[in-house]
Amino acid sequence: MKVEQISIFIENKSGRLAEITGILGENGINIRALSLADTSDFGILRLIVDDSDKALKVLKEQRFTVSITHVIGVAVSDSPGGLTTILQILDKHNVNVEYMYAFVERSGDNAVIIFRFDNIDEAISALKENNVTILPSERITQI
């Protein structure tokens, strides 16, 4: 249920992003979802890929600073207010969203949103209780 997300530290230098996607491409690793958080000096690139172990290995070999975090993918009804319902459930259970980003693909009539929580297990049980669909990790990494 938990999905492995790869985070990479990048300085704000031109070409750095292309270098990373290039390395992944050459190694046949497909990017499933991504988000880039940036400050004036540096950014953190967060990726979900089809083979996170391999991605971690090849990026480390190229001396990138990489870490793995667990996130979940949630199916959100693709209609007005769809996301609000989910955020309210989390709020009720006092789970904080550290950050979130939308998945590139749609799943049926739903949009997929990736969430990073301060307490992932609490978030999973709260969402399950309220019948929110959490996508299995293969579904996200292997489609």
Added chain:
Amino acid sequence: MIWNDDFETLPREALESLQLKRLQQTVEKVYATVPFYRDSFDKAGIKPSDIKSLDDLQRLPFTLKQDMRDSYPYGLFAVPLEQIVRIHASSGTTGKPTVVGYSRRDIDNWTELMARSFVAAGTHRGDIIHNAYGYGLFTGGLGAHYGAERVGASVIPMSGGNTKKQLMIMQDFGSSVLTCTPSYSLYLAEVAAEEGIDIRKLKLKVGILGGEPWSEKMRQEIEEKLNIKAIDIYGLSEIMGPGVGIECVEAQNGLHIWEDHFIPEIINPETGEVLPDGEKGELVITTITKEGIPLIRYRTRDITRLIKEPCICGRTHARIERLSGRSDDMLIIRGVNVFPSQIEAVLFNVEGVEPHYQLIVERDGNLDTLEVQVEVNEQSFSDKIKILQGLSTTIKKDIKDLLGVTCKVRLVEPKTITRSEGKAKRVIDNRQNES
């Protein structure tokens, strides 16, 4: 262990009378043979015969690095070139290098002092000395080499660079003593880790490290990462090269200056006045046995204090405290004096940052700006922006609290700050280029 008991443990009174005798001879000699000294003594209205006590040394004018440059290459030599058997020169990153010449006796004395230094650091016959100081114009390589041979140790003349090969030799030859700059020792540890070599398990037991100022924290890190005793050695090519002073392994607290060959003084770098023992200021050294290029009251620009209290090792020679910077490394940022070593000390206390840093100074309009670039490491890296920003805020706050100067902290990717194979380049000051 002591190499030369007679001289290293000479009672202070005898040591000082020996110093006076040798000082008087040196002053006579330079006055007679070096036009620069004759002029500067005449200008100061002092004759060699006026030097009647060690206190009279204060009456003599200083010698500056600039004076050496002005007399490039041989102007300060006190003997004819036929008596010079070796010539070294400083790196000369700014302008012409400073040139030093050694008579046969100078080389012999240097060798003796390096032998004393190796033994003070706990090395002896049977050790395998991995000498990674650069061989060449730089004094480090050959200075350490001769001293190690005199002790009877086996020397591997590695010189600098080619780090992977260094590690291979270290493993295969069973090097027990490493001589290099402190920053290079950490670089060796880093490359070893990348190559999958456990450097802690090698036969290395002592590192004799010098050539750049380093902090006590950095010592702890080197000792931990390489599993060695890290001994601080002091020297500068103008005075001799490495081995002007060294820490004894017994105390590891201050570096003994070989006072039967050098007279150390501490002065206020602004006014030039001699400071009382124990006060911090600029180290000034007078050579009292050198023949090739004797120097009177040479301003080293190194900031330290003099410790005259007896040391537990039994040596009677005064110690200088670990250098806290160089007066010409000192940056003045918006009127605040900042030494790179102070920033280094702050960084060592912040968890999750590497000791690799660089300071970039610029002038923005009339305002100096200081940027501290620090590498993040795997431990400190987080996928959450606020944690990384917290890290830079902490560094910024600690620097502000400790040094009173506001800076900008830039986190950079690991291993992107250039690693030095010689002296680390810590400061890039772009201010001179503009105005």
